Amino acid sequence: MLSTYKFEHGNDFVRICNIPNFDLSSTFENGQCFRWEKISPDHYIGVAMGKVLEVFKDGDDLVFYNTNIKEFESLWIPYLTLDVDYEQIKQVLSKDPMLKKAVEFAPGLHLLRQNFHETLICFILSSNNNIQRIKKIVNNLCQATGKDISYNGKTYKSFPPITDMQKLTCEDFMSMGAGYRSKYLVHTINALCCKDIDVEHLKNCSLDQARKVLQCYMGIGVKVADCILLYSGTRYDVFPSDVWIKKIMASYLGESPSVEKILKYASEVFGRYAGIAQQYLFHYARFNL
DNA sequence: GACCAGGCTAACT
């Protein structure tokens, strides 16, 4: 928990002392985010919220560069969900034997609370696509439309706000490699610029209502809606069901279970932590099935 | 050349 962290910090760095249960690779390379670059094992640089952050593991410490303690507490602790008690959640989830294995496989996995619009755009791009290609397209988008951020003599790009993406045409997105999703992006970005989504409402309404709101936008179905809700930290009672989750859920529900059946089972068994359970399962499935 | 990847839309019964 947050209160137990011990910090050392200066003008341009923050060190969290003794935080053994945060793993960079299983957090940044589990398909929830697309803008973290591995420099070397346990050493990453990423762009989020218009800022560049460098992080590496030093024994049981985590060291963050290009930030200070004030910014770290207001921005990066929520982003990295360092304010969430994963020990308690993992304990609850581990009552299920499959999840026990999945949690033991990646005990340092954290969900992220990412910018809502960025998550929405990235997961429209994710449909019938693979993670490597999604990263490439997102990078092309940021290069074309993002703002410069310089750090350590290098220029990085922020993820553009939707108002800046409104000028992009279908052909622009095609040239970035977005393929048939280009049309969805143009349509949805326009709709969002006309009338934005009330994220607070998405938190307070029922899950079915939240899914319905998102599915009004072109390119968003049940699976993408659940990803947006989960990876923006909007709600955790979701269960994004892609091909990997369908594979691993077959061990609970028999061969090729329907999405309906999966969602029903997940909400009954994993309840309000279903989204977190899904993330451990997805990561486990990708590396073990 | 098939088949696959964090699926969705549109056009069918």
Add this chain to the structure above:
DNA sequence: AGTTAGCATGGT
């Protein structure tokens, strides 16, 4: 309401 072809692209 439920089922299915078609879709851009790059890697294996």
